[in-house]
Amino acid sequence: MTDRIWLKSYPPGVPADIDSNAYASLVHLMEESFEKFADRPAYSFMGRDISYGQTDLFSRQFAAYLQTLGLAKGDRIAIMMPNVPQYPVAVAAILRAGYVVVNVNPLYTPRELEHQLKDSGAKAIVIIENFATTLEKCIAATPVKHVVLCAMGDQLGFFKGALVNYVVRNVKKMVPPFELPGAVRFNDALSHGSKATLRKPEIKADDVAVLQYTGGTTGVSKGAVLLHRNLIANILQSEAWNSPAMKRIAEGEQPTCVCALPLYHIFAFTVCMMVSMRTGGKLILIPNPRDIPAVLKELSNHKIHSFPAVNTLFNGLVNHPDFNRVDWSNLKVSIGGGTAVQSSVAKLWFEKTGCPICEGYGLSETSPSATGNPVTSTEFTGTIGVPMPSTWLKLLDDEGQEVSAGQPGEISIKGPQVMAGYWQRPDETAKVMTADGYFKTGDIGVVDENGFFKIVDRKKDMILVSGFNVFPTELEDVVSQIPGVMECACVGVVDAKTGEAVKLVIVKKDPNLSESEVRNFCKENLTGYKQPKVIEFRNDLPKTPVGKILRRELRDK
Numbered sequence: 001m002t003d004r005i006w007l008k009s010y011p012p013g014v015p016a017d018i019d020s021n022a023y024a025s026l027v028h029l030m031e032e033s034f035e036k037f038a039d040r041p042a043y044s045f046m047g048r049d050i051s052y053g054q055t056d057l058f059s060r061q062f063a064a065y066l067q068t069l070g071l072a073k074g075d076r077i078a079i080m081m082p083n084v085p086q087y088p089v090a091v092a093a094i095l096r097a098g099y100v101v102v103n104v105n106p107l108y109t110p111r112e113l114e115h116q117l118k119d120s121g122a123k124a125i126v127i128i129e130n131f132a133t134t135l136e137k138c139i140a141a142t143p144v145k146h147v148v149l150c151a152m153g154d155q156l157g158f159f160k161g162a163l164v165n166y167v168v169r170n171v172k173k174m175v176p177p178f179e180l181p182g183a184v185r186f187n188d189a190l191s192h193g194s195k196a197t198l199r200k201p202e203i204k205a206d207d208v209a210v211l212q213y214t215g216g217t218t219g220v221s222k223g224a225v226l227l228h229r230n231l232i233a234n235i236l237q238s239e240a241w242n243s244p245a246m247k248r249i250a251e252g253e254q255p256t257c258v259c260a261l262p263l264y265h266i267f268a269f270t271v272c273m274m275v276s277m278r279t280g281g282k283l284i285l286i287p288n289p290r291d292i293p294a295v296l297k298e299l300s301n302h303k304i305h306s307f308p309a310v311n312t313l314f315n316g317l318v319n320h321p322d323f324n325r326v327d328w329s330n331l332k333v334s335i336g337g338g339t340a341v342q343s344s345v346a347k348l349w350f351e352k353t354g355c356p357i358c359e360g361y362g363l364s365e366t367s368p369s370a371t372g373n374p375v376t377s378t379e380f381t382g383t384i385g386v387p388m389p390s391t392w393l394k395l396l397d398d399e400g401q402e403v404s405a406g407q408p409g410e411i412s413i414k415g416p417q418v419m420a421g422y423w424q425r426p427d428e429t430a431k432v433m434t435a436d437g438y439f440k441t442g443d444i445g446v447v448d449e450n451g452f453f454k455i456v457d458r459k460k461d462m463i464l465v466s467g468f469n470v471f472p473t474e475l476e477d478v479v480s481q482i483p484g485v486m487e488c489a490c491v492g493v494v495d496a497k498t499g500e501a502v503k504l505v506i507v508k509k510d511p512n513l514s515e516s517e518v519r520n521f522c523k524e525n526l527t528g529y530k531q532p533k534v535i536e537f538r539n540d541l542p543k544t545p546v547g548k549i550l551r552r553e554l555r556d557k
Contacts (some may be wrong), residue, residue, distance in 0.1 A: 006451020008385035009384040011376040020233035020416040025203040043165040059092035065193030073098040078125040080104040083285040098201030103264040114138035124432040132178040147183040205229035214364035215471040223423030233416035234367035237388040245332040245375040255281040257306040309334040309434040328353040340465020346380035367417040383452040391415035411445040412438035421486040462494030484510030504532035
């Protein structure tokens with residue numbers, strides 16, 4: 001689609017293209033903000049603000065410390081934490097020192113963590129102590145040589161920090177015992193770094209910035225290689241897209257964004273953390289978005305302008321009795337992503353806040369934002385919107401040819417935010433990239449005459465639980481290791497709360513195999529959102545004549 005019919009649907013003031021060469025690297029972008037907004041709060045966490053100037057200082061000290069470990073430019077460093085202030089400090093430090101960020105889900109099991117650390121070749125990890133026991137169980141099988149341990153209260157000052165850590169460790173018992181000999185505490189690392197000098201490496205736009213792990217199109221977790229220029233482009237695209245609404249913030253008021261999505265997820269990483277950094281905003285860090293009363297209590301202390309979230313979070317908040325304790329009158333942008341937003345949720349959100357949920361679409365492979373509904377919309381469209389500035393979308397058939405007008409096809413994306421490929425997997429990269437540079441998403445869509453795209457189906461057997469990809473192949477591989485299982489298959493079923501949920505169907509080898517045995521095994525080997533909600537035992541699975549399991553039949557039943 002060379003004529004970009006969607007440009008006519010852009011709100012006034014949104015450019016057709018952005019300058020993705022505006023910064024030499026993400027470091028350049030961050031350091032500009034550190035200097036420009038030094039006195040402003042960058043992050044708010046548990047009632048304490050951390051300024052841009054402090055973030056600059058701490059990240060410089062941490063970067064200098066990392067360089068003392070003898071790592072080479074381009075080495076990978078994993079971050080495994082919830083939304084705590086050490087996260088953005090670690091990201092800035094890793095990039096400033098010339099290394100690569102590997103975002104890790106802190107709820108991973110030892111099996112999942114081991115795969116990601118080995119695949120990325122991470123030499124070091126920055127991890128919160130709450131999950132150190134997971135690392136202890138697999139570190140020997142990974143290339144990790146250096147561990148930096150963070151605690152919830154590290155950045156809260158001496159007295160408050162000590163109190164928070166005491167409660168987390170001893171009252172709430174959230175830190176299981178662990179042994180990681182040689183691990184260095186985060187605040188000690190800062191202290192070491194303050195005595196060292198940061199050597200500024202030459203960082204180019206085509207250097208790797210982040211490995212963002214995703215199931216891709218096959219379910220084997222692999223790293224989407226995001227270069228500095230990919231992320232810079234997406235930050236500038238998001239900023240330009242939100243600008244018509246954000247321009248309505250009162251003169252002299254600092255833009256404030258809620259970060260309730262986990263920072264290890266590319267949506268929060270770019271749209272919350274990096275866009276807020278670029279615009280000199282304040283980011284409210286929410287460490288546990290599942291605790292809805294605590295989220296609302298925290299938000300009642302702030303003036304909020306921007307709120308990126310997934311459908312489940314919007315739904316949980318807007319239906320909570322404490323919702324109106326928060327002043328929503330300053331909210332300018334509500335961005336829905338990760339999974340489809342339900343029209344009933346969007347309707348209620350708009351009624352109660354006066355700010356529409358603008359649904360967008362993207363993937364780890366696109367840094368992530370590829371499309372969005374205009375932030376000037378007043379009604380819910382049920383579409384994923386139109387392509388972002390500097391972004392092209394087309395719909396392809398199975399032969400890779402563009403489909404004729406009005407026909408469904410595989411959504412394929414081209415733009416400066418599209419990844420360089422999958423980490424050390426040229427074969428997998430070749431499967432998803434076309435000769436003319438389009439990334440094939442595996443989602444089937446249609447487009448209308450105004451350039452609005454709508455997803456109608458999925459090519460791959462992926463299940464989308466609250467915005468997280470779950471791949472049947474991974475689950476089936478894990479469950480088939482249970483001795484009493486003859487064969488199994490899993491599919492996605494509609495779920496009012498999470499959009500889709502995992503249904504697991506098992507044919508028993510051992511007639512005594514129980515549901516609780518299966519659930520316990522899944523709990524040990526799979527993070528929460530991948531675990532089956534429904535488990536069903538059957539005598540056989542529906543199959544094609546060549547023996548391929550008919551997932552659609554399992555779904556329909």
